[in-house]
Every structure is written in structure tokens, then in C-alpha cells.
Amino acid sequence: MPFYRAVGEIPRKRHTQFRRPDGALYSEELMGVEGFSSDSALLYHHGLPTAIVDSAEWEPPGPITEAVANRPLKPRHFMTHKLDGSGLDAVTGRHLLLGNGDVRLSYVAATETSPLYRNAIGDECVYVESGSGVVETSFGALEVGQGDYVILPTSTIHRWVPSPSASEPLRLFVIEATGHIGPPKRYLSAKGQFLESSPYCERDLRSPSEPLSAQGEDVEVFVRHRAGGTKLTYAHHPFDVVGWDGCLYPYAFNIADFEPLTGRVHQPPPVHQTFEGPNFVICSFVPRKVDYHPLSIPVPYNHHNVDSDEVLFYTGGNYEARRGSGIGQGSISLHPSGLTHGPQPGAAERSIGAEFFDELAVMVDTFRPLEIGEGGVACEDPAYAWTWSGRHGG
Numbered sequence: 001m002p003f004y005r006a007v008g009e010i011p012r013k014r015h016t017q018f019r020r021p022d023g024a025l026y027s028e029e030l031m032g033v034e035g036f037s038s039d040s041a042l043l044y045h046h047g048l049p050t051a052i053v054d055s056a057e058w059e060p061p062g063p064i065t066e067a068v069a070n071r072p073l074k075p076r077h078f079m080t081h082k083l084d085g086s087g088l089d090a091v092t093g094r095h096l097l098l099g100n101g102d103v104r105l106s107y108v109a110a111t112e113t114s115p116l117y118r119n120a121i122g123d124e125c126v127y128v129e130s131g132s133g134v135v136e137t138s139f140g141a142l143e144v145g146q147g148d149y150v151i152l153p154t155s156t157i158h159r160w161v162p163s164p165s166a167s168e169p170l171r172l173f174v175i176e177a178t179g180h181i182g183p184p185k186r187y188l189s190a191k192g193q194f195l196e197s198s199p200y201c202e203r204d205l206r207s208p209s210e211p212l213s214a215q216g217e218d219v220e221v222f223v224r225h226r227a228g229g230t231k232l233t234y235a236h237h238p239f240d241v242v243g244w245d246g247c248l249y250p251y252a253f254n255i256a257d258f259e260p261l262t263g264r265v266h267q268p269p270p271v272h273q274t275f276e277g278p279n280f281v282i283c284s285f286v287p288r289k290v291d292y293h294p295l296s297i298p299v300p301y302n303h304h305n306v307d308s309d310e311v312l313f314y315t316g317g318n319y320e321a322r323r324g325s326g327i328g329q330g331s332i333s334l335h336p337s338g339l340t341h342g343p344q345p346g347a348a349e350r351s352i353g354a355e356f357f358d359e360l361a362v363m364v365d366t367f368r369p370l371e372i373g374e375g376g377v378a379c380e381d382p383a384y385a386w387t388w389s390g391r392h393g394g
């Protein structure tokens with residue numbers, strides 16, 4: 001994140017002696033991205049963060065090598081709630097829906113506490129469809145709930161703890177990058193402050209306010225890394241941090257705090273952009289006043305996303321442009337490059353005169369083609385491709 005924070009106890013100067021109550025030194029851990037040439041955080045551990053006592057193989061869920069190409073080419077509809085199961089956690093229970101060499105999109109309805117987890121390949125942006133819980137991290141805890149985007153920087157050790165009192169599972173749409181995810185650069189000043197023209201700003205972001213200072217020995221951490229998966233056992237609990245500072249830390253942003261930009265005629269998707277990552281963008285379609293030119297057509301025009309595959313996760317409200325397509329809560333559509341797509345038949349005429357759209361959706365546009373993972377294959381609605389023509393019984 002662009003702005004500096006200090007949490008818990010830290011010494012006045014970095015890299016100087018800072019002692020525990022028993023007189024021993026606290027152990028520094030500097031997490032710095034881009035080879036110490038960009039943002040970093042400096043954490044102070046009670047024990048050595050380097051001390052491992054075991055390393056074992058672990059097979060992470062949804063290997064991309066088992067994904068299949070979108071061939072023959074079709075628009076796709078995935079009904080994620082069909083992936084519900086019992087006893088799933090937010091890390092090992094993920095189902096890969098779509099992925100490529102840049103980004104993986106997974107879904108899980110979690111009811112159990114996850115193992116401690118580190119994704120050493122890239123940042124994760126996890127969207128909470130419903131339910132509530134806590135994300136515990138070495139920086140502290142973040143309470144999360146419906147509509148939150150949770151950004152977890154690369155290699156942040158964390159675990160997901162669903163609320164035991166929640167009436168529904170913690171439904172998560174997981175976006176795993178192969179680099180860093182953050183606000184679009186055009187929303188930021190040269191020094192990193194959100195501009196007045198940005199649809200959100202620092203006040204909308206939540207991050208841990210105190211360290212967890214956890215104690216424990218021989219603690220397992222599941223690690224996704226460039227060579228595969230490994231289960232490491234650490235001699236000391238990775239959450240034994242007493243303080244940290246810097247500009248690199250996990251944070252949450254609720255989609256309800258995204259202030260939509262509207263216009264007299266239909267606005268293109270970039271006005272909804274929320275985050276960017278390497279070779280993909282994330283956009284938020286939120287309830288909003290719609291186009292107010294006297295002759296406007298509020299639903300989108302048919303479009304051909306020439307250089308991207310477009311994924312839309314329908315997460316609330318009524319999605320007017322898709323009425324009659326089978327799309328509902330928890331649906332994900334894929335409109336790939338190579339096809340023109342647009343509203344369902346009749347939607348353009350029906351939308352005329354509308355003043356407000358009560359829709360909530362998260363869009364991911366990827367700049368390389370997406371393949372379909374085991375989760376996508378398992379929950380696909382085969383009739384979707386034909387819903388514009390009304391043929392094939394769709």
C-alpha cells in the first residue's frame with residue numbers, strides 16, 4: 001500500500017538493538033518487494049523467523065496443468081454455489097474456476113479454519129461474497145465480512161477463521177496473482193496518495209491495528225511457491241510479532257465504499273476499475289444512478305473485448321442486462337476474446353427510462369486467455385452460450 005503505518009512496539013531507529021523483556025534481542029524481518037527497491041515492511045519477532053524444523057511436500061489445490069482450454073470457443077456460465085461442500089477451509093478447499101500463467105480465479109465456501117498459509121508466488125485479492133470471519137496475519141488480525149476485498153501481499157503468512165456464529169459459510173472468490181495487486185496508478189499522486197478523482201481513498205482501507213503477539217512452537221505453514229507446494233514447520237509461531245512499520249501490509253476495502261462514476265451515456269468498464277495486477281484488472285460494478293441523457297440506453301452496448309477475457313462475478317442485486325440467461329447470485333460469466341457479447345435479448349429496450357441499477361458484481365479482465373479449471377468444469381451451465389439466440393433449448 002502507498003501509505004506508511006506503524007503498529008505495536010518498534011524501536012526509534014530501524015536496525016538497532018530492540019530487546020525483549022527477558023533481555024534477548026527481538027528478531028527483525030524485512031519484507032521488501034521488487035528486490036528492496038519498492039515498498040517494504042519491517043516486523044519484529046519474538047523468535048527467529050528463519051528457524052524451520054521440517055519441510056514436507058504439499059500438493060496445493062487446482063493445479064493449472066489440469067485446466068482445459070476454452071475450446072470450442074464459447075461464453076461460459078459457472079454456478080459457483082454448486083461447489084459447496086462440507087468441512088472446507090479457505091485455503092485447501094479452493095476450487096480452480098479459471099486460470100492462466102498470470103492469474104488464478106478460485107471459489108470456496110469455507111466453514112473451517114484454514115491452515116497457516118503463505119502464497120509466495122503473488123498477491124491475493126479475496127472477495128467475500130457472504131459470511132464473516134477473521135483473517136489472522138503476522139501483521140495482526142483483520143475482521144472481514146460481506147463485500148470486502150482482502151488484499152494479502154505476497155508471502156504474508158495468514159489463516160482464515162470463519163465466524164462460528166455465522167449463519168452461512170464464508171463464500172470467497174479468490175484472485176491469485178503472479179505479482180502485486182494494488183490501486184490503479186492513475187488514482188495515485190506521484191508520491192502515492194489517492195487523488196481527488198479516485199473512487200476511493202485511504203479512509204476506506206482497513207488494516208491490522210495491533211499485532212497478535214502469538215506464542216507457539218513447531219507451527220505448520222502451507223506454502224505455495226514457484227516450484228509447487230511445501231508444508232514448512234517453523235520452530236516459533238509466525239504471528240509472534242510485537243510491532244511493525246512500513247508501506248506493505250494486508251488490508252481490506254469494502255465494495256460499498258467504491259463511489260461509482262456515472263455519466264449521461266453509458267460509461268465504459270475502466271470507470272469501475274478498483275485494482276490492477278500483472279496482466280489483469282479488477283473492477284467493481286456497484287448500485288448506482290444510471291445514464292441520464294434523455295435518449296440514453298442504460299444497459300451496456302454489445303462489445304468485443306479485443307485483447308481480454310472478461311470474467312464477471314454476480315454477487316448481489318439484480319443484474320438487469322442478464323435477465324433470462326440463468327445468471328443468479330454466485331454466478332460467474334466468462335466472455336472471452338473472440339466473441340462479441342452484450343445484454344440478453346430485450347434488455348436494451350427494457351432498460352430505457354431506468355434511473356437506478358441495483359447491481360453488484362466483481363469483474364476480472366485478463367489480458368491472456370483463461371483456461372477452465374476443475375471447479376469451472378464441475379459447475380458449468382451448458383445452456384448459457386445459446387441464450388442470446390434462444391436455440392438449443394436455452
Ligand SMILES: [Fe+2]
Nearest residue numbers: 303310335341
Ligand atoms: Fe462485457
